[in-house]
Amino acid sequence: MKIDFWFEFGSTYSYPVAMKIEKMVTEQGGHLEWKPFLLGPIFSNQGWHDSPFNIYPEKGKYMWRDLERICEADGLNYKKPTSFPRNGLKAARIACLFSGEKWVPEFIRSVYAANFELDLDISLEEILKKCLPFSDEESFTKIKRANTSLAKQMLKENTDQAKKKGIFGAPTFMVGDEIFWGGDRLHAAIQWAKNNQ
Structure with missing residues (x-):
């Protein structure tokens, strides 16, 4: 059982x-692939130049309250960001470049907790640097590597791949060619993976 988790660091849900x-x-015996990508280029293709939660104030108001309820139900600490959406570009490059590493x-x-x-x-x-499980020196080395052309290209390829697959938001779960969009579809994605792989 394999699930691809497409996510954006600025994405609330x-x-x-x-x-x-x-x-x-993993409790279901499955394998998870973390797939960082950027929503900005995808939103731009849809004619948006900001988060839809900022473009449509009532939708944004609902989302913040909804997120608060979800975090409370999941036992997660939550503090509404004073800036939204935050730029997760460097974090996404790190996640791409070192995607095979256990850490x-x-x-x-x-990063999400931060x-x-x-x-x-x-x-x-x-x-x-504080989000990386290394010494200051090693952390800065990894951050520096995330600014290389290779890291930039890897993130671009992930974002291009997301576009080609028809992904239009985050979080998105993919099981083969099946798309499940939104945090509330996670259980459905896992069940589909169990039944069809």
């Missing part, structure tokens, strides 16, 4: 999913 999906999938899922969760629990600016290298 990706936060609670990122904190629980690995445990849920990456914990790094991803730490953004949605601690209200920290995840675009800043000093914040990302």
